[in-house]
Amino acid sequence: MADQYPFTRLDLNLLVALDALLTERSVTRAAERLSLSQPALSASLARLRAHFNDPILARSGNSYNLTPLASRLSEHTETALDAARRVFESQAEWDPSEATREFTIYGSDYSLATTGRRLASLAKERAPGVRFRFLVHNEQIVEDAVARLRIADGLLMPHGFLTDLPFTDLWTDTWVIIADEDHPGLHGEVTLDDIARLPWVFTYQSRSAFTSATRQIQQLGIEPRVETVVESFLSLPMFVAGTERLALIQAGLAEYARNTAGVRIYDPPFDATPVLNAMWWHPMHRRDPEHEWLRNLLAEAARDLQS
The missing domain is CATH 1.10.10.10 (Winged helix-like DNA-binding domain superfamily/Winged helix DNA-binding domain)
Structure with missing residues (x-):
């Protein structure tokens, strides 16, 4: 004592x-x-x-x-300080319609532009006083996810990168290839030969930061010629339009890519592994009714995106 x-x-x-x-x-x-x-x-x-x-x-x-x-x-x-705030923000009875809690969620710009955007829209209808702080993750945050999630409410990330943490499955997306709409080297479809021959712009390229589809290309025995690497899915169309580059993007962003830049959407010439999106969270939130409300609302947002 x-x-x-x-x-x-x-x-x-x-x-x-x-x-x-x-x-x-x-x-x-x-x-x-x-x-x-x-x-x-x-x-x-x-x-x-x-x-x-x-x-x-x-x-x-x-x-x-x-x-x-x-x-x-x-x-x-x-x-x-963040942990202390969470302690004193907790309420004996959780009424979303009167709540003023702020939820902090990490994710890629893809996750925030799709799942995060729909979540915020639903929350505005059900809990107008609830606030969200959406933060773009990086490699360090993902590698230190357990510690980061002690002071954040969730990390939006597909399966395949994290283990040993509770998660809430959200929605399943697929991959598409984007190229300039007037690309001189493409004729109706993208082939494996095109993938090997043409230059690429990748999102992330390191041992711990990659996408399942780019890993599949390498497993097919093809080493893509990467000209540019950007840490943003939303910026990919700008690095493709007006060039001979190809890029892989989630189908959930295809319409955005088409509207943002002059690009055309192609199906990959291989069976691309689907993107199973999830929210990962710390076990300390398991019995938190406010966090349970967040998880349920995320699940509803995911159903809207899947439909």
Whole structure:
């Protein structure tokens, strides 16, 4: 019990102050951010310095730098603050029509433009006070999914990349190939010879970031000639239009691609593995009625997209 005593004396507001100080690196700016007086925040900084036995902010000329300890704290403070917010946002009775909770969801631009967009539309009808924060994922977020999902509500990602996490299956999509509508080298269809011969623009190209369809092409013994790599499905049509490049895109974005740029849609000349979209989430949400509502609404959004 004695070991826990210093922690029981701490005020949660100190965590808020610490987050602002680490972000702004200035007592004045941190005070403005929190709408506090400068003396009030200086007092919080003094308590933090006493607790950590560290200055936190070290003067360097006319500015302040984070101490080595403060730099380490910055990696954990935002996570701790988000977790605390979640604790105090929880409600004994969940009424979506009156709720004001914010849900944070990671995903590719494809997932957010399809599933995320439909989810937000449904929520506006059922729970107008609920907010969503949609964030585009990257390789680091996917590789550290368990830790990231402790402070986020879900990660929209097809099967094949994550394991050992609960998931909610959503909808199944397929792959199509897009090319310039006046492509001089294509005649009615795309063949395996075209895939091997023509240049490509890929989304993602690394050991841990790839699509199932591009992996299949390699398994067919074809090494595509990749001219451009972009980390965005929505930008693919712009890198195809007016060029000889080919690109693979989900059928759910085909209409968008056709309307965005002058491209034509082709079926792949191989049996492309379908895209089974899912939302992955942390086990701590299993008994959370608010999160269950989110999962059910996502499932409904997926049914709308599948129909």
